[in-house]
Amino acid sequence: MASRRLGDNNTTQVLTGKDIVIEAEVRFFSKTKKRIDTYMNYTRPPLAIGLDTIRKAFLDAKSRRVRLRYLTEITQENLQYCKELLSIVDELRHLDGIKGNFMISEGEYLVPLILFEKGKIAPQVIYSNVREIVEQQQYIFDNLWNNAISAKERIREIEEGVKVRYETKVLKNQDEIVSRIKEFLVNSNELLVCSRHGGLQLGQIRFSDLGKQLVDKHRKGEHKGIRLVTTIDDKGGVELIKILLKDGLQIKDIKNIPPMNFSISDKEMHATIEMMEGGRMIQTVLVSNEPIYINHFRSIFEDLWTAGMDARDKIRNIEEGVELAKIEIIQNPIEAIERFNSLIKLASHEVLRIFPSIKDFRLRVQSGIFQLVSEALDRGVDIRILIPAAQDELKQIVNELNLSALPHKIHIRSIDKSLQTSIGILVVDRTKSLIIESMDDTKDDYLQSVGLAAYSNSRPIATSYASIFESLWKHTELYEQLQVYNIMQEEFINIAAHELVTPI
Structure with a gap:
């Protein structure tokens, strides 16, 4: 069976031969567009600088603005090569006791199979572009990198005999x-x-x-x-x-x-x-x-x-008094309810509320929200509510909950049940809005029925939701007018029929 070519998708190969190893490394550098992270033991910096093809590969990548990070063990022996590396790579760091070698880019992983043979080119190299392998080795490199110290600090330790004590x-x-x-x-x-x-x-x-x-x-x-x-x-x-x-x-x-x-x-x-x-x-x-x-x-x-x-x-x-718009996702149901309550408390002239369902409305009333509503009404706040429900169904629940006993009138209207959703909308003073997800309105506890919430103090967003509310509100007015017209028409027909049956 023919072997897969280097660079094919989802391949891992072992390549043998010094010339093939160098060719694989040069190809690795030339294909990379974003970054190359190199992890090499103390014998490799001399080759990176002294081997012309590898040095040129580094310089070519640098000229293409590829970010180069190099991690090695800086010793007295390789000090001069590391100093030269500092002028080539974007960042060089030192880590004690490095064993093994590998290079990693945004999509490929290369492992020269050689340990501490000075000046020797690896006889074999492992290549992989399997995403899971690349991501795993990137994670390993990043952890090693974060535990390393800067090359300049290590060079100072060697040249001045100053050992940094970490604490x-x-x-x-x-x-x-x-x-x-x-x-x-x-x-x-x-x-x-x-x-x-x-x-x-x-x-x-x-x-x-x-x-x-x-x-x-x-x-x-x-x-x-x-x-x-x-x-x-x-x-x-x-x-x-x-x-x-x-x-x-x-x-x-x-x-x-x-x-x-x-x-x-x-x-x-x-x-x-x-x-x-x-x-x-x-x-x-x-x-x-x-x-x-x-x-x-x-x-x-x-x-x-x-x-x-x-x-x-x-x-x-x-x-200049400009308030920057903020959109905040609230994942905690308790925080969502607290934000809702605080918005009602802060309302100065208007509250618009669309409930997702009549069940959600019942749960919210039973949770005690109408104490806050009553206080807002006392402050002169105009409160209007829309609920997806039949009119007789709405009248029944209003009577059950004794909402007509409130000292100030609250305007509640029904909208077509087909508009029932899992999302409720609150608009306060046309400057702030809160969208609340209703997860399960079959629960007996309102807290258990609340899902995610999204708060915004953007006036354009609040105005848009208010426009939706007004359109639905106007639709209910037209529907009520149509209902009155139908009743009048029915009464007229009944009177006319009666006159025809019993003329004077």
Whole structure:
């Protein structure tokens, strides 16, 4: 049977022969479009630099903007080759005790079968483009990468005899915390900060001079600068953010800030769950120089930064009174019901509600919602409700639930039962809306019947739902007028028939 060709879909092969191995590696590099992650023991960097075909393959991939990450064990023996690799790959890291070799791209996996033979080309190589194998090896690489240290740090250890001692600990002594923060700032080459308003106040009160020094170094090209993500939501916050922007910080606003304040440099990370309200000094702080923690928090920061809004744009929106639209998916039924209740409490002039079914309406009334409805009516809020039900069915349930006893009139109308759905709509003041899924209206407990909910403070979205409501409401008016006309017509026919039978 003929062997499958290299590059065929879902294939795993063992290729033999040094020339074939080199050809496979060059082909691997040339096909890659996004990234190549390389994991090699300490004997391989000399070949990556010294073997012309492999070196050219790296340089060609770099020229095509392929992201290159290289993980190896940097030793005194391969130090010069690793220094040269630093100028070729995007990032080089060191990990003690590496055994084995492999390369992985977005779609392929390559394993040269050789251990520690210096200067020798692998006699065999395993190739695979099976998706599950590629994804599994990518996961392995990423975990190894996160446990590695930067090449520059390892080179410094070798050349200066400085061994970095990794530690993670919680500081509680105030003097030690202040000293560690100052050292952290002074020794940083980059600073990433995620903090609430209290943390920013603390930084401004205690460490603003050091921050300005870092910004000055950044302007001279000696530091990568300070990036900050925070939530800007009040006038006091705006004034402080303006000061920080003027000082030279890059700042973005995020909607949902994590519950932990943290800072990351290229060497260390600090974190605390304290609010630091009014700039109060931190009582406890977690510090770590372990790469796995630094890289983890850096990843969180970069995700927040990507999703954030430029602070200047947010400030302009606040000062101009522009409320940014928010769409929030609520998965917890308790939170969904609480959001519904709070919207009724906050209503100032109008509530529009379409129930998904009459059963859902009954469950909601039995859960006690009409206490909130009654309070809204007392405030002069106009409340209109549409329910998919027959008119006699609706009248019966209104009487059963004694809704006519409410001190103010609530407008409830029926719509065609064919409009019954699993989705209910609430529109408040035509500025806010809440969509609630009804999972099972056969339950006796309303909480058990509630599914997902979607909240929005977008005026266009609320207006659109209000338009749907008004169309249905107008349809019920026309239907009621038609019913009156039918009754009048029927009465006329009956009178006419009577006159014909018994003329004067």
